[in-house]
Amino acid sequence: MPDKKDNxxxxxxxxxxxxxxxxxxxxxxxxxxxxxxxxARVVGYAMNLCHGIVPAVPAHRVVNRNGMLTGKHHFSPPELMQQLLEREGVVVHDDKIVGFEQLLWEPLKEL
DNA sequence: TACCTGACGGGCC
DNA sequence: GGGCCCGCCAGGT
Structure with a gap:
């Protein structure tokens, strides 16, 4: 794997x-x-670069350890992140996911 | 061209 | 129990 970073x-x-x-x-x-x-930071950097990536990366489904929509400010408009989550049935209150632990999907655990 | 900051998390003091 | 520091990559100023 020469392009380890890219991968x-x-x-x-x-x-x-x-x-x-x-x-x-x-x-x-x-x-x-x-x-x-x-x-975990590298993931954040990747999200920062997700602008223009295809197929579109559902970055709105990625939140920090606290379940807070920390990266919502990177959407346009910022409210879009919460809007998308609510559209999918995820309840968001005060930039925080309600029942976050229940909605949490862990790749290592589920995959 | 170089410095700095920015979507995080975990370990250590 | 709380606060501080470190590690990582890339793009913007």
Missing amino acids: LYNAIYDVVRSVPEGRVTTYGAVAAAIGAKSG
């Missing part, structure tokens, strides 16, 4: 796209799924 990002997008509708995952869960233990 890393590709793996991140693949995992995020594997998240079922109405479910959410965390940066740490994705990072653990791809073996990037050093960086």
